[in-house]
Amino acid sequence: MVTPAKDAASPDATLKSLFAQIPTAVTIVTVGTGGERYGATVGSVGALSLDPPLLMFAMKEDSTLLRRLDVGSPIGFNLLAARQHDIARRFSTPGIDRFGLTHWCEENDLPRIDDALVWIAARVRDWVRLGDHMLVTAEVKHAEIEAGAPLVYWRREFRSLAEYEMVGSDSR
Template sequence: MTSLDPHASLAADPIRPLKSGFSSSLSPDEFRGLFRGHPAGVAVITADTGEGPVALTATSVASVSAEPPLLIFSISSLSSASGVLARADTVVVHLLDAHDLEVAKAGAARGVDRFDQTHRWSRLVTGEPVYLDVRAWVRCAVIDRMDAGTSTVIAAHALQSHIERGVDTDVHGDALVYHNRTWHRLGNHSRIES
């Protein structure tokens, strides 16, 4: 993907549209199996468009650019939060570590009130729901959306952040990773080279 201009549309980006009619394609199960062995960091994304707060757990968050500060993530149309996230002008992306496992599980659970524990979250002065005491969060303005299969890819410009538990260069941290349908904690024991 090319660098995103926060004022440009993804539609104007030189990404080629998906072609239909390929002679071969992986099945959904083959594709899931491929990525099951590819670990990913865990984030929870929250938003509120006036109908109440929503949250979902995502492993698709990636930084795109530092200047300007841009990130992307995708949301499945099957998520109960997808409608609100598809309309939200701003979102909060929570970057989690192993201490935030319960927040990650709540965002991934079906049919639960992700905001029933009122002591676990608050609202920013700008109105977005934010989970308290997570490793870090970043408030973002949504700058573009692109339909991609059964998901929507969202590009966002970072506006404000808070780091509760920073990670120094020589410290392993306690990164929360999702791999092969299981939560994992990265730590010094998992380092294979420095």
């Protein structure tokens, strides 16, 4: 059994170690406003509702991307494929031209990352401040799915689910 490192000087270290045990799909969230494009790597995207079709995601409240959103704003979700870890790193690195180094196109007035496993065009429905993050809900307007394994982030590393043996059946 692995236990988080105990650091009396930083109780956050234990919490970060705990959170690192929760695997998350890696998604690039994108917006385009006034000819400008913004995108960020987000590991907290999840399904919320089928009726209406809603997604949720969370980002630090001081995020540049969040400052570009209002209720009704278009927003894109690019769930990355296992081989796209370089794109995930790029969109989590501040101070670089993220789109200049990435193959992408514009779809539904949003930046869409080429070869992403899932593409979703949505509109911001609402948000709420929780701790130091904003939880945003978005209504799905269009979605496309490609075959393949997703990129996941687990134990502070990018991984592919294809690396792991299937332990059950998803044909319920």
